[in-house]
Amino acid sequence: MxxxxxxxxxxxxxxxxxxxxxxxxxxxxxxxxxxxxxxxxxxxxxxTSPKALAAVREALDDLHRYPDGGGFYLRQSIAARQGFPAEQIILGNGSVEIIEMLARAYLGDGDQAVFSEQSFVMYGIAIAAMNGKGIRVPATEDRRHDLDAMAEACTPETKLLFIANPSNPTGTYNSREEIDRLFSKIPDSVLVVVDQAYFEYIDRPDYPDCMEDLRNGRNVIVLRTFSKIYGLAGLRVGYGIADREVIDTLNRVRSPFNTSSLGQIAAIAALDDTxxxxxxxxxxxxxxxxxxxxxxxxxxxxxxxxxxxxxxxxxxxxxxxxxxxxxxxxxxxxxxxxxxxxxxxxxxxxxxxxxxxxxxxxxxx
Ligand SMILES: Cc1ncc(COP(=O)(O)O)c(C=O)c1O
CATH class of the missing domain: 3.90.1150.10 (Aspartate Aminotransferase, domain 1)
Incomplete structure (x- = not known):
């Protein structure tokens, strides 16, 4: 035994x-x-951006100190870049940690979260880890999120709806028009998580920047990461932008020093290295x-x-x-x-x- x-x-x-x-x-x-x-x-x-590498090298003498738990300067940099106040920004140990924080904060036993069958595997794992109920919606024939079917899958028990836009592992995306239609159909009680880990790579006129949805008062959190185009996967930094209330809720389930000092310093320099x-x-x-x-x-x-x-x-x-x-x-x-x-x-x-x-x-x- x-x-x-x-x-x-x-x-x-x-x-x-x-x-x-x-x-x-x-x-x-x-x-x-x-x-x-x-x-x-x-x-x-x-x-990695040479500027980020240089910033990391310069910071090596301070590793005996705890990082700034809230990542003040990095949130300031992101705020300046994205046009939201720093209070609307949360940092994660990779954006994957924010996905976990969302599940931890919003899902109790049996609460539902909707996501596409052909999307990032961590959604299902984060939901199941809270004993939540993952509602997996089949993708379209051309391997895109079926946002109409996802909207229809929402019930009064649905708390979160995850959209990987673009999606991993399919490499496909949903257009501005499809996102608008989704928001017109879902109840206000659902928080839409738009995961835009590959945002900076995309060059399509109808690809939506979902920060606009947030600006327009929609119930959304937008996730971005420093692991992809910014070349900092090893340092684990991602961020989410949402209403103050959502960020306040997430801060209650965030572990105290969740992003490292080197991660924060490198991310500030990488953001600058356009x-x-x-x-x-x-x-x-x-x-x-x-x-x-x-x-x-x-x-x-x-x-x-x-x-x-x-x-x-x-x-x-x-x-x-x-x-x-x-x-x-x-x-x-x-x-x-x-x-x-x-x-x-x-x-x-x-x-x-x-x-x-x-x-x-x-x-x-
Ligand atoms: C769609 C999507 N979201 C989130 C992540 C997590 O990235 P990270 O935790 O490194 O920010 C990935 C990584 O592959 C991804 O593909």
Whole structure:
């Protein structure tokens, strides 16, 4: 018999989040000595802004001090950039921590939260961790959130509705018109969480900046992150902007020093480095086009993407393919779940990295 307390059933049943496989792990397991290309976690392949790196180096002597728990200066920087007062901003240990805070703050036993079946897996896990009830709504044929069906899925017990816009792992987005229609249909009692982790990468005229919805008085929290275009995934900083009341509620469930001093300092510098941001966006758009054209040329099925990753669909066992690609030193992210069991997500890397992926794919197909 095992010792110690038995966790509640809803905890025992929680799935464990499977992250992109680290380079070192693949090297160790497969004994690969060549350069390994990681296209598994949608990181910025160009690296971190040089200005952010310089700021971090300068701050190293102060690591014995606790960080500023509320992240005053970073919230000031975000406030200046986004045009909201700092009191409407909360920082997270990655935006994923804000997703967890939302579940912790708003979901009691059996409370409902609606999300799309083909979206970020952490929504379902965060909801289940609070013993909430996740309502999974099927995606449209072209792998977008079905916002009409999501609005219809809301009941008086629904507290949260998560929208990944654009969505991960599909790389698709919902337009301004669709978002407006959603808000016209859902009850006021639902807080809409618009997760825009890849916002800065997108170059589409009908792609909505959901800060506008907040400005227009809609019941919404917008999440953004420093892990993607800003190249700071290792330092774990994300932020959310919402009404003061929502931010006040989230602060009650936030752990005291949830973002690190280096994370805060790096994020301030990265926000300032618009040159790095622009270069990262432009290079991604170029490489995204090139990779998608190469897939088309090979008649490999994929979902057209607006992000820094592509969902590739194959008529083969995707787990097997994942292992075969690893043997060639390329790490991708196999998918699973409704409609995704033959799919793998491939991040857009540098030109050299993308060529390595395409060569490895050619060798296998
Ligand atoms: C849609 C979406 N939201 C949130 C996150 C979490 O990012 P982070 O916690 O690093 O800010 C990710 C990361 O992959 C994501 O794809």
């Amino acid at each position: 095992s010792r110690g307390p038995v966790p509640p059933e809803y905890v025992r049943k929680l799935p464990v989040y499977v992250p992109g496989k680290p380079v070192e792990e693949v090297r160790r397991e497969l004994g690969i000595t060549d350069e390994i290309v990681k296209l598994a976690s949608n990181e910025n392949p160009l690296g 040159e790095w941001e622009t270069r990262s966006r432009e290079e991604n758009l170029r490489e995204l086009d090139r990779v998608q054209a190469a897939l088309e040329q090979r008649s490999v099925r994929f979902t057209p993407s607006v992000t820094n990753f592509v969902l590739v669909e194959l008529d083969r066992d995707v787990r097997e393919l994942f292992v075969e690609l690893q043997k060639q030193g390329v790490i991708v992210r196999p998918q699973g779940g409704p409609g995704l069991d033959r799919c793998m997500r491939v991040s857009i890397g540098t030109r050299v990295e993308n060529d390595r992926f395409l060569e490895a794919l050619d060798a296998l197909l």
